[in-house]
Amino acid sequence: MTAEEGTSAKQGHSEETSPRGDLFDPTCPTRGLLDRVGSKWTVMTVLLLAEASDLRFSELRRAMAGVSQKMLSQTLRQLARDGLVSRRVDADITPPAVHYALTPLGRSLVPALTALRSWAEEHMREVDDHGARAGSR
Helix, strand or coil: CHHHCCCCCCCCCCCCCCCCCCCCCCCCHHHHHHHCCCCHHHHHHHHHHHHHEEEEEHHHHHHCCCHHHHHHHHHHHHHHHHCCCCEEEECCCCCCCEEEECHHHHHHHHHHHHHHHHHHHHHHHHHHHHHHHHHCC
């Protein structure tokens, strides 16, 4: 990549933000995204919310086998902090119901995560088979 494309010729040093970025540069937007949405719980939460207009915490937890209350709370808090999820409290009922929904920014992430899910469904058996063969050597 050249300086005209947004990064310097020196590896790891950005002169300005590049639309493509340099995955090996710590300031690359892709690395930031992977840090934020690279967990299975984050991907599952976003994809579940993409299928519904909004979901309560308990509905999300029931749909995500194996997630702890603490992990789901942390995931939702981070997604809300990043502007990907909105949180709405319905205080008219006891106990108050908390609803979560994707924001427009969160919805824009769905196609990429859907593509990742499709790839996994198509290829993970093959990946697992390779891993099993390598482990038996």
